[in-house]
Amino acid sequence: MAPRVVLGWREWLALPALGIVAIRAKVDTGARSSSLHVDKQWRFTEGGAPWAGFRISTGILGGQVIEAQAPVHDERPVTDSGGNASLRVFLRTPLRVAGVEREVEINLTDRRGMLFPMLLGRTALARAFVIDPARSFLHGKPSFGAPTE
Template identity: 30%
Template sequence: MKFVSKAGAAAALFFLSTIVVSAESDSNSEKRSPETLGFVEWVVMQDTSLRLKARLDTGAKTSSLHAVNVEPFDKDGKEWVSFQIPLGDHEDQPTEGELDHENVTLELERPVERTVLIKRKGAPSQRRYVVRMEFCIAGTTHETQFSLTDRGKFSYPVLLGRRFMRDDNILVDSADAFLAKRECEYMTLKELAEKHQAKVLEK
């Protein structure tokens, strides 16, 4: 039988306590400082430089993005989805020249993260595709999951839910909007259309 002296036990306990405290300190240092944003903010979808108004909704878990003509397809043995963002449905994008929002529809493709079944009151349940996308808000780039759905009848084409807020330590001031102190770079309608057309021609 092996015995440990009281002094040795105390030293071992102190050593373990030091490890635990150190680990907790490292974990806390990696967490983002909380940032307070308004219940409505500008977001810029990073892959398109498209600027849209977003509502920060603590009542929704998953974020959602306005999209139409959502179609699944197979790519390299994995499920992908193609979808369109018609800018005529939400005319917040800055303009330049004579180009009209109705003339611009962005076409995107993304791998499917998962699907969700949405139960709707007085209407059949709806299955939605969920994709992962990068976006900029308050001058900082984030990545979260977006369910793709037609939000043409809603005021805001983007809804940011609790999953994004939790992962990035975001607080929401429900009494005010556009509190972000920093802006994200974006393109005008003309620049956006030219960039998108160039990508289409490359294909």
């Protein structure tokens, strides 16, 4: 087993298949799933399969707005920290953080008003990372070098 990479409570990450080269994320071991802020989302069918299209703001100074689309992996209820349940679209996509790339499941939601446009939950962290809650942004913005996983 490879040694686990230490992450801080907040980190930069990338979702390369969605065209997101850098986005700030809160690392949250209390959250089961990972969530990505979308300003707008819509559904359509491609090749007989359900897809989601969405527009996102990465939170980077300068207002980078990205429009992307991906196949829908699942749709299921998620309960937020306030105890409110909502039905959310889930995607499976590569995520890159701290030089590690792995496929993760993320849901699309409105995180307007939150400090971070991305929440990185514990299922995306499992078996690859440990968290040091006293530290943050340990690895800088993602690079496009070769991933280690």
